[in-house]
Amino acid sequence: MSGQSQQAADLRQRVRHFIETEAIPREDLAHVHDPVALDRTLAQLRPIARAQGLYLPQFPVKHGGLGLSWTERAGVLEEAGRSYLGPGAMNCAAPDQPNMISLLVNGTEAQKQTYLWPLANGDIRSCFAMTEPHPGAGSDPSMLKTTAVQSGDGWIINGRKWFITGAVGARFAIVLVQTSEGPTQLLVDAHNPGFKVVRAIRSMDPYAIGGHGEIEFHGCFVHSDAVLGQVGKGLVYAQQRLEPARLSHCMRLMGLATRALELAQAYVNExxxxxxxxxxxxxxxxxxxxxxxxxxxxxxxxxxxxxxxxASQSVKTETAMTKVFVSEALNRVADRAAQLMGALGMSEDTPVSLILRELRSFRIYDGASELHRATLGRRFLKISASSTT
Known part of the structure; x- marks a missing residue:
């Protein structure tokens, strides 16, 4: 692809080979809505990805990653995303990917030892707990209802989160809570007696690693060293993770849409x-x-x-526009692919119908299209008004 080095192009081809020869042959309908079965298969694939030099493309070289730039990452993540197993096998899947970056940037040395390095090594999984049932936080994170109150040398958390991707089988959660000083992120171990995964929510998208969990926090005590970053800056950190996370989703899901189209093209040619x-x-x-x-x-x-x-430029506006367009465009691609294949495209005899379900969800996750459009519209109108005064 234009602008990429030969080394990056070669890496992309190696990722394509890994996906075609190792990941896709292990795809199985038994993985649908079964996080445990999915984890077992990913555990088989990770050592292979590591041995082939494909592990942690987003992570710095000094910490065992490939240290790819964002531009180099685009092609690699697209190839990885051709199979729902690819990103997890290469340890560049959500929510672990942005959680790793959050811990790397904001975590203490002790937090990195306990959470980051095992996460990067693929020994554990994590989740990011922000979304809450009504009337709590959803598209508007300022509506946080889950609270953390200081008590002695720590915090007591009470509240409920839901649609928390990766929650089933996660070793820990980064939890966004409301404190007297403002929204704050806390690291909570899944074995904490005050932490409970109430259920796995069956949703349209079939292959989410760790599913989508509903979590209850009841008198959940964590020590003061559980604070990630600074107290009161939780929303700032959440925003910092959202922009790169949206872009990574676009890259990975591009691969799934492309694969659906290729399957449809083969069908109509035959x-x-x-x-x-x-x-x-x-x-x-x-x-x-x-x-x-x-x-x-x-x-x-x-x-x-x-x-x-x-280039270290602000992309707040650009990633929002890209997320809206790409999520809707990829959904159109998968929808047309299913339509082209007729009844076969509606079945699970090919991956196309499952890909369509996966891509439809992207129009909601990481901010619904309508929310982004409203925010972008206000932003552009404000700029326009200020330029005419």
């Missing part, structure tokens, strides 16, 4: 109806063309954001 191949029908040709247009535009927007991040 399938005949009314004495001609489906691929010879202009309506089919137009749908395929629209898919490639959506993917091309999505890659360009994603790469532009990646280049800006590599």
């Amino acid at each position: 399938r005949s109806s009314f004495s001609q191949r489906l691929a010879e029908l202009q309506l089919v040709q137009g749908m395929v063309a629209d898919c490639h247009i959506d993917l091309y535009a999505s890659r360009l927007m994603t790469l532009d954001c990646a280049a800006r991040m590599d």
Whole structure:
């Protein structure tokens, strides 16, 4: 891809080979909504990814990662994302990927020893607990209802979180709570007696690592050294993780959408109806063309954001626009792919229907499209008003 070094291009090809020869052959419908079965397969794949030099593409070299720039990461994460097993196998999947960065930037040395290094090594998993049932925090994190009150040499947490990706089987959680000094992030071990995964919520997307859990905090005591970063800066840290997390999602899910399109193209090239191949029908040709247009535009927007991040530029606006466009474009690609394959595209005989379910969810996760549009609109109108005064 333009702008990438030969070394990055070679790495991308090695990732493609790993996905095609190791990850995709291990895909199994038994993984759907079964975080334990999914974890078992990922445990098989991680040593292979590590041995092939594909592990932790987002992490600094001095800490055992590949140290890729954002631009280099784009192609690698897209190839990894062709299989739902790829990102987890290479330890660049959400929520562990942004959690690692949060711990690396804001964690104490003791927190890194306890949480970060085992997480980076793939020995444990984690989750990020922010979203709450009504009337708590959702798209608006300022509505936090889960509280933490100081008590002696620590904090007592009470509240409930839900749709917490990765919660089932997580060793610890980064929990956003409300304190007297403002929103704060606390590290909570899953074996804490005040921490309970109430249930795994069955959702549309089938392959979330660790599922989507509902967590209850009841008199959950943590020591003062559980604070991640500074007290009162929890929302600042949450925003810092969101922008790169959105971009990483765009990169990974691009791979799934591309794979769905490739499967659909193979189908219409083989399938005949009314004495001609489906691929010879202009309506089919137009749908395929629209898919490639959506993917091309999505890659360009994603790469532009990646280049800006590599240049240490602010991408608050650009990542929001990219997340909205790419989430909707990839959903269109998968929807057309399923339509092109007819009844087969509705079934689980191919991955396409499951890919469609995975990509539909992206329009909600990391901020619904409507929320981003409203925020962007206000931002642009404010800029416009200030420029005319």
